[in-house]
Amino acid sequence: MSKFDEIRSFHDCEVNEAVQSIIRHPMMKALMNFTFPDIDEKILSEKLKNTHSVYDFQKNFISHTIRKILETSSQGLTTSGFDKLDKNTSYLFVSNHRDIVLDTSLLNLVLLDKGYIMTSSAIGDNLVHQNFLHILAKLNRNFLVQRGLSLREKLKSSQLMSEYIFQLLTCENRSVWIAQREGRTKDGKDATQQGVLKMLAMASGNASLPEFFKNLRIVPLSISYEYDPTDVLKMPQLLAKQNDEVYVKSKDEDFNTMMSGVLGQKKRIHLHAGNIINEELNDIAVNLDNKNKQLQAIAQIIDDSVIDNYKLWPTNYIAYDLLNKTEQFSEKYTDKEKQIFERRLEMRINIDDETLRNGFLSMYANPVVSKMKLLPESF
Structure with a gap:
């Protein structure tokens, strides 16, 4: 027994047993179907059964899951x-x-x-x-x-x-x-x-x-x-x-x-x-x-x-301008980007609730505020 057993991750010698214990779990099957939609379940199951290290599990399975997430829900990293x-x-x-x-x-x-x-x-x-x-x-x-x-x-x-x-x-x-x-x-x-x-x-x-x-x-x-x-x-x-x-x-x-x-x-x-x-x-x-x-x-x-080193996106500048009723950063985004952001705002919250609206906008605007305080000469 190690004093870290209560909090630590798996050692490699424990990986195979752990993997085999969840192969048939519905959430594991869903994860693998999402990640490898074109690979037969039996082939994936065999590959999982032959996994004996954390590195192999991450490299052969989870890294592909993250790539799939990026592919389906982002425009790139x-x-x-x-x-x-x-x-x-x-x-x-x-x-x-x-x-x-x-x-x-x-x-x-x-x-x-x-x-x-x-x-x-x-x-x-x-x-x-x-x-x-x-x-x-x-x-x-x-x-x-x-x-x-x-x-x-x-x-x-x-x-x-x-x-x-x-x-x-x-x-x-x-x-x-x-x-x-x-x-x-x-x-x-x-x-x-x-x-x-x-x-x-x-x-x-x-x-x-x-x-x-x-x-x-x-x-x-x-x-x-x-x-x-x-x-x-x-x-x-x-x-x-x-x-x-x-x-x-x-x-x-x-x-x-x-x-x-x-x-x-x-x-x-x-x-x-x-x-x-x-x-x-x-x-x-x-x-x-x-x-x-x-x-x-x-x-x-x-x-x-x-x-x-935080990268500011058009959404951050749009939120700052909307929150402060200004066009200070209008050169940082296009009209289309602003329309998309405003549409998202309308779909996700009740924009007539000023407290809710300001809270939502502040979430996106505050990185701009933080950077302005740190690097005022850049603005």
């Missing part, structure tokens, strides 16, 4: 920044978070295609209550972030996860993906929670924070979707927050959100791998000796990179 990375080195990708499933899946597809080390990725255990989803997550090298714990349990869980991430990066040479905050960004404002950095630092021992974080080789990751297929699903939670109300998720809300994110139209998608933040960590080590200030500075470095 573009990337930048990855050429600065070393193919034999593991990295901690600290990422803005838009989609439950696709953020990490798209990153791994990029890493696979470019010959880099794929990631082990954090996922909330609230998202994998169903046994099938739990097994599928572990087959995709997901490790579990335990939710809904008491304060004492949360502290223990954070320590365990910190040690596991550190072991993956430094002992197993495995890259790791983690969101910069707990849960997806609902309002388009990407910001790193210091709690995430505090969790990572729990494995630092006697090392200084800057030195410890240098060992993690942090790469800020910017993910942007031209259209968020779950935009309207985020509105109830945003409105509850705005009204200082406690938001309670419905029973199947997480699953429905996952499916909407996977199958809904996203148009264009872009991933940018930022620079490793080691030089900035050297500056922090020299200029700051207070741990809280160091954590604030590290969070700011990640935020600045995510915002700076």
Whole structure:
């Protein structure tokens, strides 16, 4: 027994048994039919039965699923920044978070295609209550972030996860993906929670924070979707927050959100791998000796990179102009693009509800606002 057994993904020696346990599951059959519509079920079943590693499962099956998702629900995926990375080195990708499933899946597809080390990725255990989803997550090298714990349990869980991430990066040479905050960004404002950095630092021992974080080789990751297929699903939670109300998720809300994110139209998608933040960590080590200030500075470095490298789409500029009743960015989009966006707005919400309309538009406009604050000279 390993102390990480409760949260870790499958070891390769466990993969074949896990795969065989879900081959006949209706959701697995649906997944394979979607991915390989022209291949006979018996052939796929035999191929699955001969799968003995996480890498083979991801390469031979899941990567094709992600390609199919891109083909059917997007206008393509573009990337930048990855050429600065070393193919034999593991990295901690600290990422803005838009989609439950696709953020990490798209990153791994990029890493696979470019010959880099794929990631082990954090996922909330609230998202994998169903046994099938739990097994599928572990087959995709997901490790579990335990939710809904008491304060004492949360502290223990954070320590365990910190040690596991550190072991993956430094002992197993495995890259790791983690969101910069707990849960997806609902309002388009990407910001790193210091709690995430505090969790990572729990494995630092006697090392200084800057030195410890240098060992993690942090790469800020910017993910942007031209259209968020779950935009309207985020509105109830945003409105509850705005009204200082406690938001309670419905029973199947997480699953429905996952499916909407996977199958809904996203148009264009872009991933940018930022620079490793080691030089900035050297500056922090020299200029700051207070741990809280160091954590604030590290969070700011990640935020600045995510915002700076976030690709703005016509939808972002259109939403900004509609929200602010201006034509400031009219050169960034066409009349047709604006009409399509306004049509989407009308179809997804009651545009006569000003609060709802402004919340929806702000979700798309806030990345523009963030970039204007960071880089005012560019606007």
